[in-house]
Amino acid sequence: MKYSEIQNIINNADFSLFRKLNISILRNVMIESMVPYIKFMAYEMDYEAKIQIGEYDNIVQEAMGHKEGLLKNDTDCVLIFMKLEGLSWKLARRFAALSPQKIQKEVQSIKEMIPIVLTGIRKQTNGMILWHNFEFPLYPALGISDGQHPHGQTGIIQELNNALRDALADFPNAYYVDLNLCISRVGGKNFYDLRYWHIGRAPYSLLGLTEIAFEDFKFIRPLKGKNKKCLVLDCDNVLWGGVIGEDGLSGIKLDKTHPGLSYYELQEEIVNLYHRGILIALCSKNNSEDVWEVFRKHPDMVLKEEHIVATQINWDDKATNIKKIAAQLNIGLNSMVFVDDSDFEVNLIRQELPEVTVIHLPKDKTVEYKEILASCGFFDTLTISHEDRQRGLMYKAEAQRKELQVQTPDLESYLKSLEMEVEIKFTDDFTISRIAQLTQKTNQFNLTNRRYSDADIKAFAESKDADVLYLRLLDKFGDSGIVGVCILKYKDHRSYLDTFLLSCRVLGRGVEDTLINQALKLAKKRGCREVIGEYLPTSKNIQAKDFLPKHGFSEGGLIFDLNQPLKAGPAFFKKIDPSVNM
Amino acid sequence: MEDKMLSERVFKIISQVMNVPLQEINERSSAENIEQWDSLQHMNLILALEEDLRIKFTDEEIAQMIDVDLILKALRKKNIASTS
Numbered sequence: 024m025k026y027s028e029i030q031n032i033i034n035n036a037d038f039s040l041f042r043k044l045n046i047s048i049l050r051n052v053m054i055e056s057m058v059p060y061i062k063f064m065a066y067e068m069d070y071e072a073k074i075q076i077g078e079y080d081n082i083v084q085e086a087m088g089h090k091e092g093l094l095k096n097d098t099d100c101v102l103i104f105m106k107l108e109g110l111s112w113k114l115a116r117r118f119a120a121l122s123p124q125k126i127q128k129e130v131q132s133i134k135e136m137i138p139i140v141l142t143g144i145r146k147q148t149n150g151m152i153l154w155h156n157f158e159f160p161l162y163p164a165l166g167i168s169d170g171q172h173p174h175g176q177t178g179i180i181q182e183l184n185n186a187l188r189d190a191l192a193d194f195p196n197a198y199y200v201d202l203n204l205c206i207s208r209v210g211g212k213n214f215y216d217l218r219y220w221h222i223g224r225a226p227y228s229l230l231g232l233t234e235i236a237f238e239d240f241k242f243i244r245p246l247k248g249k250n251k252k253c254l255v256l257d258c259d260n261v262l263w264g265g266v267i268g269e270d271g272l273s274g275i276k277l278d279k280t281h282p283g284l285s286y287y288e289l290q291e292e293i294v295n296l297y298h299r300g301i302l303i304a305l306c307s308k309n310n311s312e313d314v315w316e317v318f319r320k321h322p323d324m325v326l327k328e329e330h331i332v333a334t335q336i337n338w339d340d341k342a343t344n345i346k347k348i349a350a351q352l353n354i355g356l357n358s359m360v361f362v363d364d365s366d367f368e369v370n371l372i373r374q375e376l377p378e379v380t381v382i383h384l385p386k387d388k389t390v391e392y393k394e395i396l397a398s399c400g401f402f403d404t405l406t407i408s409h410e411d412r413q414r415g416l417m418y419k420a421e422a423q424r425k426e427l428q429v430q431t432p433d434l435e436s437y438l439k440s441l442e443m444e445v446e447i448k449f450t451d452d453f454t455i456s457r458i459a460q461l462t463q464k465t466n467q468f469n470l471t472n473r474r475y476s477d478a479d480i481k482a483f484a485e486s487k488d489a490d491v492l493y494l495r496l497l498d499k500f501g502d503s504g505i506v507g508v509c510i511l512k513y514k515d516h517r518s519y520l521d522t523f524l525l526s527c528r529v530l531g532r533g534v535e536d537t538l539i540n541q542a543l544k545l546a547k548k549r550g551c552r553e554v555i556g557e558y559l560p561t562s563k564n565i566q567a568k569d570f571l572p573k574h575g576f577s578e579g580g581l582i583f584d585l586n587q588p589l590k591a592g593p594a595f596f597k598k599i600d601p602s603v604n605m
Numbered sequence: 606m607e608d609k610m611l612s613e614r615v616f617k618i619i620s621q622v623m624n625v626p627l628q629e630i631n632e633r634s635s636a637e638n639i640e641q642w643d644s645l646q647h648m649n650l651i652l653a654l655e656e657d658l659r660i661k662f663t664d665e666e667i668a669q670m671i672d673v674d675l676i677l678k679a680l681r682k683k684n685i686a687s688t689s
Contacts (some may be wrong), residue, residue, distance in 0.1 A: 025653070025656055025657055026622075026649070026652060026653045026656050026657075027617075027618045027621040027622055027653040027656075027657060028621070030621050030622050030624070030649075030653070031621040034621070034624040053645075055645045055648075055649075056645070056648060056649050056652060059649075216652075218662075218663070218664040218667060219648060221664060222648075222664060222667065222668070223644070223648065225648065228652075229652050229656060
């Protein structure tokens with residue numbers, strides 16, 4: 024979309040129902056022309072961007088708090104643009120004339136400045152930090168010899184970028200944005216606007232700014248839970264060329280040569296997404312035997328049956344089928360991306376299910392299919408946890424559980440037949456991120472909905488006035504991973520149930536009973552006389568409302584008197600391993 | 606492009622970029638009489654015009670195009686008529 028059209032849209036948009044996205048920019052270049060793109064991309068995710076830009080070339084001072092109101096508690100995101108030219112003109116432009124000692128001196132002072140800036144920002148805000156890295160020169164100072172050894176200009180800039188990446192890793196919620204990736208996508212000659220670099224120290228072209236804003240929003244979307252979780256795929260002319268029902272197994276196009284390569288490459292990208300924790304589903308108008316025959320028998324299928332968590336292969340309309348997939352996986356339509364080549368299907372879903380994001384694969388550009396999916400930017404997450412990598416397997420196991428439940432006569436014997444094993448432990452360095460992630464993402468069975476960062480969880484775990492417990496669940500179908508969290512805080516022989524949550528995937532299996540039992544036992548062991556419960560209602564956690572009263576918390580779920588004998592946990596677990604019993 | 610069409614297109618882009626009602630834009634508009642028209646908006650305007658009309662100005666031209674009249678003159682000189 025054109026720059027003027029984007030400005031027209033955001034100038035006339037009604038933001039009254041939108042939440043605010045507070046963005047502060049620290050910079051040593053002119054970056055103001057990026058503002059419309061930021062506002063537009065925020066608008067597309069239903070946010071109104073409120074953007075503050077620091078003074079030109081005042082990054083360190085502002086990180087120290089010299090500009091009031093720029094970095095605050097409610098700052099969602101801090102963008103840092105620190106171009107090498109503004110830090111060390113010599114390293115950027117006169118590199119060939121510098122002695123090795125001089126180069127090291129310049130490099131050292133930049134390396135020392137980076138953590139100072141980060142520490143300063145963190146004293147003012149916990150908002151996400153996105154630091155745009157140092158750009159490689161298109162034409163390095165030493166010409167072709169620059170790349171022949173690690174101490175050329177490019178090598179030195181790489182060293183600075185490595186130092187930047189390491190420094191960012193030491194701070195929670197701080198990320199490295201790779202401008203060199205942006206440059207390589209659009210090409211260096213298109214990325215810069217030399218006229219405005221000369222006129223007003225504004226280095227980037229409109230195309231460059233679009234690419235940077237797009238890259239930044241790959242971080243901002245998951246920050247706000249707006250990243251997509253499920254990819255719903257058409258089959259004919261998407262996973263392979265041709266129509267299986269007409270062309271047959273040997274007639275469809277799918278191999279490592281043209282024209283089958285388009286589909287082969289697309290499948291490789293889909294499998295990459297699977298390993299990043301994206302749920303893969305099929306939605307195709309076909310006879311299901313035909314589709315599964317391709318999956319089972321075609322030698323060049325990269326995508327396998329085991330990657331697919333949900334399937335609707337029938338002749339019903341795709342809007343109905345996509346709704347069924349959403350219900351089956353228990354996810355919202357707004358976390359789904361639908362991929363199809365057909366104008367009809369694409370338009371139908373856009374009209375009937377506007378919450379679903381649609382990727383239309385144009386019939387005359389099959390060679391770009393992989394590129395189109397890889398460049399969409401919808402699926403990025405801030406970290407890829409062990410649970411993310413296992414997600415596809417977990418959903419498959421869940422489908423098997425449902426099948427077993429249908430076959431088993433009553434709930435108790437079903438639960439018993441699952442052979443569930445529960446581990447309840449104190450958090451450690453390996454589990455902090457997952458626990459923080461659960462506090463951020465769990466909405467339904469969550470008594471208090473307190474959201475915590477990695478740093479918060481670490482602080483609780485290290486405090487003598489708090490305990491952080493997690494619950495891991497395994498059964499005969501697989502490992503569900505860490506699915507429950509309980510945070511207890513202690514004061515004056517009382518224990519406060521600060522956080523108690525379970526992932527909705529495991530509800531209804533008595534798991535919550537084992538966790539509260541262990542929490543109560545632990546509180547008693549810590550010398551407490553009572554546990555104070557808390558339920559803070561939201562629009563989504565109604566199903567947790569009766570939990571505390573049902574588990575012996577008197578006065579409407581407020582107080583559990585630890586003088587009473589504690590109940591035994593449910594009997595249908597194969598093993599309960601509470602390492603917290605010490 | 607006919608001269609009238611060109612000026613209408615330019616007025617529209619100015620209105621969108623500066624967020625000023627279209628009817629307030631005319632050939633005499635400039636940083637002097639449009640409050641929002643500062644050097645940053647001027648840059649955004651030039652970038653938007655270039656994108657919309659598929660042309661590129663030189664740094665010299667940008668420095669001279671300080672009001673609507675001069676922008677239109679620069680565009681006519683570029684012979685926009687033949688490009689769209």
